[in-house]
Amino acid sequence: MLRNNRAKYLGLFTILVLIFILPLWIKNLYIIHIFIMMYLNIVLAMGLTAIFKAGALSFGHAAYAGIGAYTSVLLVTMLQVPFWVAFLLAGVVTALIALFIGGITLGVRGIYFTITTFALTEVLKGIYIAYPNPFGGPGGIRGIPPPPGIETKGEFYYLVLFFALISFFTFYRMAHSRSSFGILCDGLKLNELLEESLGINTKAVRIIVFVVGCAFAGFAGSIMAHYLRQINPETFAIHTSIDIIVFCAAGGFGSISGAVIGATGLTMIGELLYGIGAYKSLVFGAMLIVIVLFLPGGVMGFVSQRSIKRISKKKGVDHVSPT
């Protein structure tokens, strides 16, 4: 067991070193760009996975990235607020809106929450388009200044990597089954009534997870806007929310590491399918159905099922499928 863990940590350490020195040996800017977008996708997928784990089926995660992006861009361009202040405020504003939406809808039936989050995306898009001043209308906002001192793709790579690592540790602490808060989250899914009877405010737990997940989406949106230097209402429309859901589904919805793997793999696949736009949703849609019907645990579920089979074979125990 100990050796197994050591191998695992060694592997993780190697990967970490590799992603840290990546811009040093890869000079192709397009590949660096894919990695930057991948890290942002990972942050979005981790946030949504944590929210799903807490039993809140949010179908509009991109809307919160959009709120963060527009907030930060408007603060920087119209009010000349320094980037880092705008970045923090982007998270705060997103969190407040998430608190409002979650506070109202998470108390009633689950479906109300899903429908509201789904609808919010389209509503915000409508508002961005309807008010060219200040939101830039259908064309969006162009010429967004980059953060001071972070202008090249290489510099952005480290900013986004650092941000993704912070998010990873936050969500890992929050949603992992071995942390005290993670246990509360798992309890929501296993037996909410029982958890409530133990004196735990389950609605508050769910709202906290939702607000934190959305705040990180807001941060990611802010970075994305200042990195791409332009945003438009389509960037944060429903198809983006659905992409994030598919990332999480591929990772199995159950674990933060699953979200990382799902977002990594599917960002690559999405990039490969980029030229044939219409087929991306065909592939993603088919993948979603196949995962739900045949691999409900996603990639991680598949891996853990395999390893349970292997261990039980080794120990001569009958295979018990995890439920």
Add this chain to the structure above:
Amino acid sequence: MSSEIFWQSMVNGLTMGMIYVLIALGLTLLYSIMHIVNFAHGEIYMLGGFVSYFLVTRLGFSYFLSLPMAMVVLFMLGIVLEKLFFSRVRGNFMHCLLVTLGISLIFQSLGWTFFGTEDVNVPSPISGVIKFGIIFIPKQRLLSALIGLFLVGLLYLLISKTKIGRHMRAIEQDSEAAELFGVNINLVNMVALGIGFALAAVGGALIGAIFVLNPSIGLVPMLKAFVIIIMGGLGSIGGCIVAGLLLGVIDSVIATLLGANLAYAVAFAILILIIIVRPRGFAGHA
């Protein structure tokens, strides 16, 4: 806003509202019987429009015949999808949602591939307007609203008077007890899904003759239908009709006053307000 424009947009809203009612009734039927929230409903509506379009333009059917045929085609699709997918994820709310989302992505992608990106219009034999005092009603809109009303009546009769309708109501109240009493859940689910799809399909075929069709038209009516089913109370037919007509009118008046993009925002504000003030909607049970 002069009173003429106001009444005109009221009438436009009522006729559109009747079509929203058709779409929303399908949604609420699927929710109350199968506990599915169908995120592919917009695509079913879009497919209904295109089936009617192809029947009329390529195969030379009359428009009136294309409406029931579109319903039959989508009814069949509903049965196939129930057999293939929904029967396997029954009872798992999250998996149902994800499957409908996947179906929506696939149909939209296939739509772009096979139907192209250009807007098309279902040619209808009816044209012209009827004048009532100061307002004008395009005949096509009037016809669509009447067909909608007729289908709603038919659905009401089906649910309240027939055996399968009784079984549907039984499943809605308590599916396990219904099964114990010999209700064939698989059959009822198939029929419910088929009917839900058929209602959306005829909505698409009616809209296709009023506005235009393209593979992405489904999203907005579906969102409005979501708002309607929550406004009316999930599972309530009467509530759904009232909410649908009301939203149609509000939508049309706001769109005339402030533009279509803000009409979504108003619909959304109504949604939030309903959830705060009366989460079970106008007529839903707690």
